[in-house]
Amino acid sequence: MRRNKKDRQKKLKDIIEVNPFITDEDLSNQLSVSIQTIRLDRLELSIPELRERIKNVATQQLEDVKSLRVDEIIGEVIDIQLNDSAISIFDVKQEHVFSRNGIARGHHLFAQANSLAVAVINDDLALTAKSNLVFLKPAKLGDRIVAKAKIIEDEPETRRKTVEVNGFVENEHIFEGTFEMYHRSQQ
Amino acid sequence: MRRNKKDRQKKLKDIIEVNPFITDEDLSNQLSVSIQTIRLDRLELSIPELRERIKNVATQQLEDVKSLRVDEIIGEVIDIQLNDSAISIFDVKQEHVFSRNGIARGHHLFAQANSLAVAVINDDLALTAKSNLVFLKPAKLGDRIVAKAKIIEDEPETRRKTVEVNGFVENEHIFEGTFEMYHRSQQ
Structure with missing residues (x-):
């Protein structure tokens, strides 16, 4: 009606x-x-349109990020719940791919995933102790990579948290990673 | 005498x-x-002095690198034996560290290690399938990181090689990594 x-x-x-x-x-x-x-x-x-609304919401949440400067996050954060989960998008441009085959270089994907894993830790010092990345499918020039980070393990006594980060291009799973993060305060 | x-x-x-x-x-x-x-x-x-001699030798070897353009290697290659081993150095500068603590960001170390692992593969297509990195000590602004890559496993039937890469700052071991590389030709 x-x-x-x-x-x-x-x-x-x-x-x-x-x-x-x-x-x-x-x-x-x-x-x-x-x-x-x-x-x-x-x-x-x-x-404003959805994309802009997302940005506005994320901006408020981003103000609380402690572990790094927001402009040090690789990719654009569209959602972040400190100590829980975060989402960012990263557009694969010419400078991110191998000239010979147009495939995105691993360290840019690592950078998106790792900086999101750092950002989600609610502490003023968060360092990566270990990383595991499995590249399931190559990302290519022009792809928009959506990375979703989630804290899956928390060991307050050793001050370590494990963050799982999965990468998608148009709902296709392109990488899965885990990052073991060390943080300063026992919480 | x-x-x-x-x-x-x-x-x-x-x-x-x-x-x-x-x-x-x-x-x-x-x-x-x-x-x-x-x-x-x-x-x-x-x-010429040692540093220059190393460069000259490496330049000749670098001409044979197939898997990526030499200027796409992160860090300066000082020795490379295709299909076997390679060494590069990477100077940690302001743009590579977290502003809050001067600690080198993980993705730059990953980039040095990963691009060396790509370079050592003697094939025109070499893609990273898996990576494992353990960060043993933080590298800091001003550090010179020496990365040593070595092929430690070779499975011609699946076209995969495993490259171990270790990072050092003044002989202190700062990271250890393994990269499982997929390559095009069966060799």
Whole structure:
């Protein structure tokens, strides 16, 4: 059932407030209007697009990151829950690939995964003690790599946490890694 | 017993021809003269210093590297025996360390080790399938990291070679790594 514009825009605002990560597509389904209508509504209400909303949310969370300067994180953090999990995206550009075959070089993938593992540790000193990376499929020039980090083990007595990081390109699993992180404070 | 200058310079030339990596100190011991005398002798004979000699030798070997462009190797290769072993040095500069503590970031060490592991593979396609890195001690701003790579396992039927890479700062062991490399041709 269609609503009038004012009702619909109020509803749209409420939905986005509860779930800032909702896509225009899902909004269009929920409100039974076209994606174009959703875009126009957002424009009129000055609600930025999903990507920008994600950034805004992540920026607030990023202010609490202690273990490194935010601009030292390789890739763009789109979500971070300190001491728990984090997500970043990394766009593979010309400078990240082997000139001979256009395949992304391992150390850039390592850098995305490792810096996310550092960022998720809620401590002012977090050092990588061990790393294990399995490269399942090559990433290529133009790929957008989504890395998802999650703390899977916590040993407060030795001040070590194990962070699992998985990399995906369009839902294809391209790398899996574990990082054993040492941190300063016993928590 | 001292020799006269002509004899000594001939001997010095012969020694360096056999072992281009000998230091001035070892030369001074072998020829029982001061390091200053060795330097003057080298100057008169137009024999460059060790660092330059190493570079010349490595440059010739580097021409045969197939798996990546030489300028894609992170660090400076000072010795490489394709399909066997390689050595590179990497100077830790401001842009390689965490701003908060001056400790070298893991992905630069990974980059030095991994690109050396790629370079040593004598094939036009060499991809990293797995990596294991243990960071034993942090490297710091100003450190010179010497990485030594060695192929320790070779499985021609699966086209995989395992390369061990160890990192040192002034003979202190700072990281140990293994890289399982996939290569194109069965050799």
